[in-house]
Amino acid sequence: MTTTSPITHRIPTARRKAPERLLAFTGHLVQAQEGETLDSVSADDFHFAMEQKGVALFRGFEATPERFGDFVEKFSSRLILDPTRQSYDRRVQRVLSGTPGIELHSEHSNSPFTPDYIWFYCRRAAGDRGQTTYCDGLEIWRALSETSRTFIEHVRFVYHRLFPEMFWKVFVAFMIDEDIPVEEINRDHLEKLFSGLEGVRIELTEDNQLDFSYATYVYNQLPGGHRALANSLTGPYPGQTITMDDGSPIPHWLMGELKSLYDLHTRDIPWRDGDIAVLNNKRMMHGRRPSDDMGRELFSALSYG
Template sequence: MINKIESIGTTSTGKIIYSSDDCQDILSLPVTKIIDVFKPSGVIIFRGFGVTHEQMKAFAALFSSKFVQDYKRPQVDSDKFIHFVDAGMENCVPHSEHAYSPFRPDAVWFCCAFPAAQGGETTFCDGIRVWEELSEETRQLFISKKLKFYYEDIPAVVLKRFTSTDAASTDDIKRMLDGLEGVKYEIKEDESASMEYVSSAVVKTKYSNQDAFANSVLALHAITEKVAFEDGSIVPDEVIEEIEKTTDRLMEHISWQAGDLAMIDNSRFMHGRREFNDQRRQIFSTLSNLKF
């Protein structure tokens, strides 16, 4: 039974689903009802269920066909699918998870074990609205040019994690990469790989098939100070500034409470984090592809 649903903020379609009592098990919620809420909203916060990171994964499994590993973050379970989020305390600009790679998951799940005393809110903005509010000139730029990402010396053990088994052979890795759109690669003698990935910054949302500016442009710019198009040209600084202003204007946030669980459509929403200064903050995540 779902007791209460309300909207998050004023600029997004996100929803909060509240527990009907202090003892309600999140695994008792009706899956079909959650799907009906999630498809149009794209973000759901489950509050009052006292969710642990183990329950997060069990709940996510009800909706998922596959979990996706995040090898850059500390892993806290034996299957290596639950990750500890906080590698730092600084502000994180909005981004879609793994949008810089061909292994982009459908959904990002967050579970709060302990919120920061001040700050540390997870932020999110709707890529559909961002795309609608960017200038026509900027939209035409991203329609006409795709982004290009290049990676050297990817260990074989990392690539194996994206196949069906950690025991995958080099031939299995090649078959996987051959089936991915926008990918060129070279397997080296030590079985590591170099990979080029080309993709649009504008993606079709999973459920409404609408254009969404849901990508990692701002995150990559924050790290490298430049983001490259396929033709080698760089996204202009004035375009980055426009994107920053637009996402700032549309940004909503999750003021975490212990036991909260968030479910985010990674094909539509970008998420980030506000700065904090509290080492007790604990947020866990898992990534998955959805089966509905």
């Protein structure tokens, strides 16, 4: 197996016909040799990519959704469910194709169950638009103004959402590891799952929706003393509201600076059919560019390392 980083060192200039934006890919490319399978990917390769690069692209391994699921389990201590997505099997979920763009976000960082990794398998890539994007939170943290960095270091942000009854019951049933049917999940199971978690407030409404709030910092402490700005201040969260810990709104000047930095530091994952991408979710945010190609087909998984 051959490993190289970055991707521009992997594709000879004479053969490169891809769009220029491929040059911006900063991740770790693992290119399969003929006949090589995902089983040959070593723990050393995987952990190097996650710790040093934050994003990895595995290409040419003849992946399927089932092999993708096996690959996810190989490097994961446990899986996390996204109740808003359609499940393919117990490990893998489908990513809705859609046409609108999706703003950058760190998956589930608006909850105490933030996964270490987010995994994607591309069975069919989009055309020249609709690419999955990513943004390195290490770069954003270093690029912040001193005023913004100091502000973010000292305050917590509060995410607030309402979850329909079926959404929270499916999530709780998956996470409590007690093999309880979804229809038997109740308030006791919900409170057991969230018991003792810092920053969490939960309440059931009269129609059994989950009124959920979570107060947290919007950066992560990484090995080596580094910090990464990786959060869900933007992203695909209908109905979500965010305030400061004291109930005040997020300052406009802060969000303006963040969105400007996101625009400057966002890169594309250069999908080809059959690729697998993994992102360190505590460091990287991801999103999607708009597209009118409804044939794009992605699968995903979330996990702890």
